[in-house]
Ligand SMILES: NC(=O)C1=CN([C@@H]2O[C@H](COP(=O)(O)OP(=O)(O)OC[C@H]3O[C@@H](n4cnc5c(N)ncnc54)[C@H](OP(=O)(O)O)[C@@H]3O)[C@@H](O)[C@H]2O)C=CC1
């Protein structure tokens with residue numbers, strides 16, 4: 001451990017990503033687990049965060065007092081839910097620390113609230129923190145720009161584990177936004193998120209989404225550009241949640257030197 005290590009808080013410490021973040025921080029140079037936060041009333045409050053994450057004791061008990069945990073920290077890694085992330089954004093702004101937000105499933109109202117919080121805080125938010133998916137987004141944008149809407153239909157397919165509560169995934173929406181940018185259109189005005197029954201023919205220029213859920217799948221995404229007689233498919237497979245955790249830690253380290261504002265992983269990775 002060094003004096004210059006960035007002091008990080010993990011909120012949602014008992015969750016799938018919370019535990020992965022605790023293990024990742026423990027194994028990385030330049031960062032240190034300052035605190036771990038669970039939901040008030042959770043049976044994990046008071047337990048050692050290392051024990052929870054399968055590391056053995058590390059001397060950091062899970063707390064249900066986020067503001068206390070943030071006050072002497074430098075960054076918070078937040079993979080919880082949009083409603084919780086909006087609350088944590090206010091506390092992170094009070095504590096003047098970097099807020100890395102991985103939660104997905106945002107309503108328009110929640111998006112507006114977190115955007116407003118970034119007037120006073122350094123927020124890095126992305127539906128996917130991995131390098132591979134963010135590169136896939138850049139490739140999807142390029143492909144959508146190169147292959148015209150008249151003749152090339154864009155469909156986004158995703159599969160996740162059976163516990164996932166939101167659809168389409170944050171990543172699918174990120175890829176949809178990238179494709180819409182390449183086409184020079186608004187995603188909201190062109191996306192088709194559900195098909196059932198007699199749908200009629202596919203509207204030209206639509207960006208379609210299809211969602212699969214099952215088992216323990218960590219995250220599968222494909223962007224298909226379907227033309228007459230040929231299909232281009234761009235894909236990403238996540239086989240380990242540590243790709244998201246490493247990206248989140250990189251975002252916190254990058255955010256340390258930034259002004260208040262709303263940033264994405266494209267800014268962190270220099271892909272913007
Ligand atoms: N951007 C990215 O790269 C990635 C994003 N995600 C997203 O991250 C989120 C979490 O995913 P995952 O870890 O699988 O989900 P889990 O349900 O396993 O974990 C979420 C955890 O957050 C806790 N939590 C929620 N609200 C609070 C709060 N106010 N205070 C303290 N703890 C809280 C939950 O507690 P409780 O169970 O008591 O509610 C739970 O332990 C999802 O939105 C998912 O889509 C996931 C992977 C990568």
Ligand SMILES: O=C(O)C1=N[C@H](C(=O)O)C[C@H](O)C1
Pocket residue numbers: 104127128160164168169170171172218219220
């Ligand atoms: O819930 C998950 O697990 C994941 N969520 C993110 C999403 O909604 O895209 C990222 C990753 O695919 C895993």
